Structures are given as structure tokens and as C-alpha cells.
Amino acid sequence: MAARNHTPRSSVERALRLLEAVDRRGFGARADELAEEVQLPADHARRLLRSLVREGYLERLDDGAYVLGGALAMLGQANREQLVHSRLVAKMTSLRDELGAAVYFSRYADGEVNVQAVVDGPMTPSVHEWVDFRATGHASAIGKCLLAQLDDDGRRDHFSRHPAARFTSRTNVDTRAVLQRLDRHPTTVPMLDLQEYAIGTVCAAVPVTAGTTVGCLAFSLPVEEAYRLKETAETMAAKAAPVLLALTV
Template identity: 60%
Template sequence: MDQGLGGPFTSLRYALRLLEAVDRHPDGVTLVALARETSLGLPTVRRLAELLEIEGYLQCQDGGWVLGGAFAVLGQHNREQLVKARLNRKLAELRDELGAAVYFSRYHDGELSVEAVSATDYAPAVQEWVDFRATAHASAIGKCLLSQLDADGRRDHLSRHPVARLTSRTVTDVDQLMHRLERQPATVPVLDIQEYALGTVCAAVPITAGSTVGCLATSMPVANIHKLRAAAELLAASAAPLLLAMAV
């Protein structure tokens, strides 16, 4: 029997297991039966079912759970727009919960790409005073993405985007940077304490699905640095729901 939702990727596996079980019951299945079939605790099954219902993956009909309408659009031309809308909604929810700007980024074709930003006047995004693509060595987003590459991939990136000192806190020694990236635990948030821009601190957590290298990040004024660790923990907990939102 499980011990609750656990970490973000554990809960993602549980959610996928639950969807597979529901798919085997086209006429509907109760939460009790799902708990028994998946060997997950009933509270875990209930929380996951509620989350998946909100996202449109499950729906409850006359006490039985069936697959939701979100699956009807799989493979259709509007998939990209639907994924983007879900992603933006999730980021906005997380932004409001954190009270800080939130970013979703990917690394593909050898470059860093900030693909979505959710910010407001009360939760402003960091000013991109130097191109993010050229400063991966200094930002939490960049370091989080680089840490997911192998050593050759990191060196290739740094050969095309040489390290440069952006603030007095920027690490410019390539060997030291490579050492830190190599030893970065996948479960520990990557931090930027005024390395990219003075007055700003950031945190990022990896989001990996298949061959995709991505991350979820937040930024805030240095005056709020005492909130950064808790914000990073919330980012990590939000990774699995974000992956589910993008899986349509």
C-alpha cells in the first residue's frame, strides 16, 4: 500500500496508473475499486481523481469514474493550443500562490528557451537585461537545464555561449561551474542568488518527460530571499500537475 502522494514524480506515476485502471472500465468504476486495483490508498486515489477531474482527464458519472473529455482532443489540430492554455492556467495559479513570477523553460536544439512566463504588476518577471540564451551559466533556469545534460552537452553549450561575469556573484570558472552542475542532485532546487541580476533571486526545479529537458522556475526580489526555499518546495510539488496539464 502506498504512503500518500510522495514526491512529484511518484504522484505522476500514481496518476498514470489510475488513468490506466479507469480505462479498463468504460462503464465506470468506483474509487474503492480503483484503490483495490491499483494498490493505492483510498485517500491517494481520491485526491488524484479530484485533480484529474479538474484537468478534464476524469469525470464522475452516477458514482462511477470514467475518462474525461480531454482525451477526445488527442491528435487533433488544436492540441498545441489546448496544451498552451492549460500550461498558462497552471502557471497563473502557481504565480498567485507564490506571489512571484513563474517561468516554464526548455532546452532543445542546443538552446535555452523560456516558453511561458506568468507575471503581474505585483509579481513582476525579472528584467532580461542580457539574453537568457547566452547566460545559462548564471541563471537558475539555465543551470537547472544544463544540469540535466551530459558533460559533452554542457561543454558544447558553454563553448557556444562562453561564461561572462554579470554580477560579482557570477561563477565564471568553467571547471568550477561544470563541477557544480555535475553534482547537482535532481531532487534539489537550483538557486540563483543575484548571479544573473543584482536585487533578484531565483529557484528552478527540473521537469523531465522522456527526452524533454525542462524546468519550472520563480524569481523574486532579494528582500524576499527568506521565502525562496519554501517557493522552491512548492515548485517541486507542482511539477507533476504541470506535466499532467501538458500531457493532453
């Protein structure tokens, strides 16, 4: 029987193949999937993956998936977007568990409300996006929180493209009144959505600013748990710093 090749060179080559496989998978893959893709025995692949995690070249998420790690940022910026996303999701997952609520990260980019990450679970379901979030600047906590960070011209431009529409009986469709509320809303106070976007769900959002980013962190609760809204919003605001740090690699 031929001797198994475990030379340093062969181990490095296999580790590189695993890194390449993780990179191709975009937002992560499990050990058995990676082992199959690079045609390695599962136990050997797991040993190499543990080594790559230990050295910082990979990160293992809470769901067991592997993504590229922060050490690769020292080798180049080609994978910066994925690195930021994986760190962001990891911090949001911890926050979801602490709040007991689905958590959202959103940005205002290219003139649109853009929900970039949602972390939910069986016990913390996210709100059903029955209307595109891009059209909810006047109603959703996310949309209002993002628009509140724009100047008056930016808000008016947004509403010229996305007129206020009625989603529920609680939705404010008076654009002038919405603009006044956005202008007067204190930046230190969470923005709320009290069934203005969807019946049965309440939400809160706080600004998250990193450089020129207009962003926000939000959570949603079933209306039966509306009594938790204020306390949970205060906790989220206090815990926003780790999420902000995750945006910088």
C-alpha cells in the same frame, strides 16, 4: 420584421465560426473580440461560448480569454501545441498565485535555453531579461537547472557556443568550476540564482521531465524577499506535478 434565425443549423454554424475565430487568435481572445470578429450580438456569442466551454471545445482562462479546449484533441492533433500551451499557462497561473511569485517554464531545445512561458502580475513582476536567457546557462537558475540535466558532452557543447560571461559581481565565470557544480548537484535540490544573473533578483528552478523533454519550472523574487526562497522552492517542487500533467494532452 423578419424572424431571427435560431435553428439548430444556424447555431452550429455560428459556433463553428467562433471556434475558427479562436483558432486564428492563437493564444486566446475575449468574448467581445470574438463577437465582433464573427459579427454576432455579444449576448448570443457569450451563450455559444459558454456552451462550447461546457462541452470541452473551448477553455476560459483566468483573464477571461478563450482558447481551444481539450475535446478538440479527439478530433485531430493540428492544435496540440496551442492546447498544451493554454493548459500550461492555466496551471502556472494557479502556481503564481499560490507562491506569490512570477513563474517560468523553460526547455532546452535545439541546443539552447528556451524560456517558453512566463506568468507574472502587478504584484509578482518577472525578472528583466537584460541579457538573452540563451546566454545564461552558467548564471540563471533556469539555465543551470537545464544544463544539469544534460550529459557532460552536452554541457561542454553549450559552453563552447555560449562562453561564461560576467553579469554581476556574483557570477561564476570559471567554466570548469561551473561544470563541476552542475555534475555534483543533486536532482532533488532546487537550483538557485542568488543575484548571479541580475542584481536585485533571486530565483530557484526544479527539473520538469515529460518524455524526452529537458525542462524546468522556476520562480523569481525581489532580493528583499530572499528569506522566502527556500520555503517557496520547496512548495514549487511539491506542486510541479500539475504542470507536468499539463504538458500531455
